Amino acid sequence: MKRAIYTITLLLAAASAQAQTPIKQAREEIADVTLLGEHLLIYTKKEDQGQYLYREEKGSGHAEKDPQLNAGTVNTAVGTNAAGNELYVYQQSGRRSGRIAVYRLENGAFTKTEERKAPRFLNHSPNLGMHLSEDRKRLLITAELAKSEGYDDLYLSEWQNGRWSKPKNLGKEVNSRAAEFAPYVSGDSLFFSRKQGEAAYVYTVPLREGGTPAGEPVKLKGQVNREGAFNAYYKKAGEQELWVSAAADSYVAYLTEKEAPKAEPSEEPAAETVAAAGPAVASGTATAAGPVSEDAVLQLTYGFNQVYMNEESEKQLRSFLEALPNGAAIFVEGFSDAQGPEAGKVSVSRQRAAFVKWYILNKFNHKSFKTKTGSEVLQQVGEQARRVELKVQ
Known part of the structure; x- marks a missing residue:
């Protein structure tokens, strides 16, 4: 040949643009992908013995199961603080042993600084997704409880007088006959995913001061929602966006951020x-x-x-x-x-x-x-x- x-x-291009970069590729399912600081990637993997948190430096390809974060048989990241040096982790070892631990990241290692019991509720769904607000006062939950709109719905529980309130359905403004899951709050906006057959797409809706929806959800436009794929676990900080798209047994975590002229x-x-x-x-x-x-x-x-x-x-x-x-x-x-x-x-x-x-x-x-x-x-x-x-x- x-x-x-x-x-x-x-x-030289005259204007800057948003760069979409794949930062993690996996054949097995990954979920709840979180970026701490600029370089530390945290994500959940489901295994035969449970669900565990892994960490890796962005772009290194070297992943390790973090021994500090995995104190249960079900473990997943549910939020971070505004400074980006704390990670909130849901951990469960038995049916009624759910808890939320706060870990501080210092010199590359995690140290637990606080622990709270998670709200008690009987969930009929095999999926469990949560998001804890930066101030740790509001907890969004993915569950199928009594009087749900369909399959998985989104619920809100608030920290009051040293305990979590009973999870309250966010209502028909957000929840539909389809499954809603992977909630995340940034500023005054709620982001979540909604199933459509085997695919899923990321939606957003503004929030009132009390954390309840203020309008109809809108499907995100642009590169986040890859058509026909499973798009979920969306995160946003400033101009930086992070999410996972999965298709044909390939899970890819994407990161977008403003790039220099190229x-x-x-x-x-x-x-x-x-x-x-x-x-x-x-x-x-x-x-x-x-x-x-x-x-x-x-x-x-x-x-x-x-x-x-x-x-x-x-x-x-x-x-x-x-x-x-x-x-x-x-x-x-x-x-x-x-x-x-x-x-x-x-x-x-x-x-x-x-x-x-x-x-x-x-x-x-x-x-x-x-x-x-x-x-x-x-x-x-x-x-x-x-x-x-x-x-x-």
């Missing part, structure tokens, strides 16, 4: 031309920092410590794979630059290649590609050294 090598002219590529083909595979195969992304390897057919670049593709890279990879013949042999090589500790650089380079291979095998299984991976830590520093190269062999 002939290949084309592309040169890239960098053009370069836009303008492609000029070199003298060599593309053969039968077509131009989509030869979509390398060399920049001023250095050229694509001579035998690379596609190159994907990454931010520092980022191991998952962004939306644009995913589009490039998808077009590249769609153009290849069935059964093609692909060598996927991940690279890390010279910045950071040695173990971290080695891990990041391997994870970049491993995730691209996982994407190929799961999203294009019908094309029977033969895929191998490799990895290397480079001596250069910068985006061009943080990359994955794909080579057709």
Whole structure:
């Protein structure tokens, strides 16, 4: 196969935009994803023995079950304080042993500073979702109690005189015959998800001063609600948004935040031309920092410590794979630059290649590609050294 090598002219975009970045990818179900500070990702995973909280540094791909947070057999994050250095955790070991613990994060470790019993109620739903307000005075609950509107509904309980009030249904303004779940409050707005068949979509509604809905819920527009997917666990802080979209047994946590102006590529083909595979195969992304390897057919670049593709890279990879013949042999090589500790650089380079291979095998299984991976830590520093190269062999 002939290949084309592309040169890239960098053009500075005039305006800034919202960057949507996948920060966690999993085959198993993840829920209640929370970002503490700028880097610490906390999320829930369901396992055979229970439901547990995991932590990982954003972009590292290295997850660990936190021993401090998992004091029950059912554990999930239900909120944070305004400063972002406290995590509220629901824990349950038996049917009537539900409690909410407050953990302070200091020097990378969690210390429990307070514990309250959770409200007592008989829940007919297998799902349990909660959100505790930053001031710890209002608790939103996902449950199926008496006089529910349908399946899961949203209820409000308030901290009064040292105890939680009886959960009160938020009413028909929010609850419908469908399941409502994953409540979250930011400012004077309530966000939640509503099931539609196998899919789910995020809605929002303004709140009165007492925490009750003040109007009809509106489905969020834009990139949060991926059509036909399970979209849930929405969080918002300023311009930063966090949520999970799941489809075809793939769970992806996305983060959006205002990004700096970025370069836009303008492609000029070199003298060599593309053969039968077509131009989509030869979509390398060399920049001023250095050229694509001579035998690379596609190159994907990454931010520092980022191991998952962004939306644009995913589009490039998808077009590249769609153009290849069935059964093609692909060598996927991940690279890390010279910045950071040695173990971290080695891990990041391997994870970049491993995730691209996982994407190929799961999203294009019908094309029977033969895929191998490799990895290397480079001596250069910068985006061009943080990359994955794909080579057709």
